Amino acid sequence: MGFKAALSKPFAAIINIQLNKLRKNAVSLQQKTFTGLIQQASETAFGKDHQFAAIKTYDDFKKNVPIRDYEDLRPYIDRVVNGEENIMWPGKPAYLAKTSGTTSGVKYIPISKESMPEHIKAARNALLNYIHETGKTDFVDGSMIFLQGSPILSEKHGIQVGRLSGIVAHHVPQYLQKNRKPSYEINCIEDWEEKVDAIVDETLNEDMRLISGIPPWCQMYFDRLSQKSGEKKIKDIFPNFKLFVYGGVNYEPYRARIEDSIGFPIDSIETYPASEGFIAFQDSQKDKGLLLLADSGIFYEFIPVDEYFDPNPTRIELKDVELNKNYALILNTNAGLWGYSIGDTVKFISKDPYKIMVSGRIKHYISAFGEHVIGEEVEHALLNVAKAEGVDITEFTVAPQVNPPQGQLPYHEWFIEFAGSPKNIAEFSLKVDEALQKKNIYYFDLIKGSILQPLKIMPLKKNAFIDYMRSKGKLGGQNKVPRLANDRKIADELSYYSINE
Template sequence: MGFKSFLLKPFAKKIARDIDRWSADGVGAQRKVFQQLLARGQHTRFGRDHQLKAGMPYEAFRDQVPVRDYEALKPYVERIKQGEKDVLWPGLPKYFAKTSGTTSGVKYIPLTKDSMPNHFGSARNALFNYYARTGNGRFLDGKMIFLSGSPELEEVGGIPTGRLSGIVNHEVPGWLRTNQLPSYKTNCIEEWEEKLERIIDETMQADMRLISGIPPWVQMYYERLLERTGKRTVKEVFPNYSMFVYGGVNFEPYRAALENLVGERIDSVETYPASEGFIAFQDSQTEPGLLLNADSGIFFEFIPLEDIHSDHPRRLWLDEVEVGVNYVLIINNNAGLWGYNIGDTVQFVSKDPYRLVVSGRVKHYISAFGEHVIGKEVEEAMNAAAARHQVRVVEYTVAPQVSPPEGGTPYHEWFVEFQEAPDDLEQFAADLDREMVQQNIYYQDLIDGNILRPLKIQVMQKDAFRNYMKTQGKLGGQNKVPRLSNDRKIADLLSPWKA
């Protein structure tokens, strides 16, 4: 045990005890957070507009605060950008997290002094909780790499503004900063391929213990690292590497390839961060799902997915959710987001404690024929088919083919880049389709009724998806390929890289 891990062990144990305490009563924690938000929010412009009062019941709040997306919240954000205080939350935000929206253009998500512990503190708690549960704190005694966006910030209405992953770099405490790589200068490089080379320059001789990032971009780092060093596995380069931290996408499609590059399976911790708040984190190495962050400044609401486009959708709080139901996630937080739809869908896998999995994005689905296929379903189908055929899949996306150029019945078209292609592609496609039928009853009905024919697979060239992301200016960082589209936009843009 190194000096730093020894020093921090009591703190890690305290954090684990705190997590045990509030996760044992998630409903009680949420009730407390709800009242704290009301007490602070009642004197803001938003609070006055919506008659927020400390102590008001949830039912009254639900009636007075509608569900909003960014476009509906934007008038309040514009007032903040013009320098007005006490609009969504007391005072002014500490930062704006800048994200890109499909309909709203650039979005400016407020981060406040009160909400920053949710973002950074939750990530820290996830790691220290892992240390307390497993006894493995070796990652604290060496270098850590966080593959993130640029930390360079601009001023918007006098408020520092940038990508969340870059903002977090400004909040790293001194005790961790000495462990952190890459350097600030390298992190500021915008062009991913150049940045990747500089990251390798800085890390290839370092005692790397922890690596964090989105799996497809970590895979690029591993591959280039091995090319540059001439080693066979990442563990040969970094013998003390013992912790992988990830979020943003399902790890399972990448697990086999990443473990093959590392040379062995190492422990991992999954997180669920978003610009709007740190939603959940993996609290156990044995139990499925991510622990809902119920005691960290966010009051969560849940709308059954089938209700989301209703004029009067059912809005539930934590005490009313059920296991196995797809819910659209709504948040109210101490940065002043109220009734805010972040666009994700989740499913609870446990209520004691409240653990969930991310099942998809509201806008990432296929329902061109009424099938309502979501991300979780295609991922589970692909994982099962790939395991059965013992093949490795690098990346994939799915789109409807409503008017097949060859004529005939419509189908779902899967664009798949294999690392190791199946020996019998037709049988693989048939098994994948069989898995989809088991995942989605509506899809089954359409197949049985000959409204859809079985899916087709379009095999893609090596690096097809990386090349596509590069053309979209989304190579690296926190960007990821959508698993599903309800139109052919991505499918058409992928055409140059068909095998």
């Protein structure tokens, strides 16, 4: 055991004590966070406009601060981006995280000097918590790779601007810098495919022990490594590879293929970082729940998903959530976001401690006929059938077909890239459809009432999704393919990659 590994165990024990306080006191920590945020922002432009000085309770806050998405908050955010001070949070932000919005074009999310350390602390604690739980420390002494965006930052009115992962790269602790990959020079490469090839060349002969990134782009890295090494499994290239850290998308659709590429079921840690804040991480290898970080400078609110688009939806704080109910996640942060709808949906699988699972996106659903099918349901239906049938899924997305050929009923069209195709697509499709009917009563009623016909699957060529993302200039980084859409913008373009073409 090396020096770093030996030192990590007592450090992990200290962090575990802190995390246990979080686990036991989440509600009181949220109240403390709420009070602190309101006090700190009371003299900002936003605080004055919304009478923060008069807010004493959460009910006061709900009366004064409406729920807003990025576009609704944009008048304030634009003032921040233009260099004005004390708009949403005291002073200017330390950074602006640049993201690609689906409806807003480029978005700029403020990161303050108070919120930036929370990103680093959460990532660190996720690893130390794993060490404390498992006793496994070997990965600390080897090389670690973080597949992320370029660390090159630009500047707007005295504020540093970049992708979140690129910003975070500037704050990696010194004790991790020596064994961290890729090198700064390679990390700065903007073209994703060129970057992955360079990372493969740089790491092929390294002692890689921890790999972190968004699953589909990690899979691309694994594929290139395998090709470069003569089709070896990752375990044979990196025999000491012990831990996979991921976030950004649900891992389950990728798990089978990634584990096949590696050569064994590897320990993994799911994280829930966002430009708006680090929200949760998996704190046990025994379950898949993510520990909600109630002391990270974020006050959370929750809206039942089925009320989200109502004029006056129910709006609750942590102490009032129910188990196994889908909520839209609302953030109030120490970077100055207020009543901010991040667009994600979560459900609680535990309240002692408070643990969540990310269940989808508010805007990623299909309800062309009133069915309101969500991401969690389509993933559950597809993956359960695929597992039972021994079928491997590379990637997929679903869209409604509201204008079928004359004489046919409308249907849901599933665009799937298979790593291992089913023997009979028609039979496989019916089984997935039956599984989805069991998950969603509205969809069941529409099928049984002959309003919809059962779903249809369009198999896609190998690398169809990579080719599609490349065509959109969104290959790699933090970019993800939406699982669901209410329109056919993505679907119609993916049709060109059908194996029937």
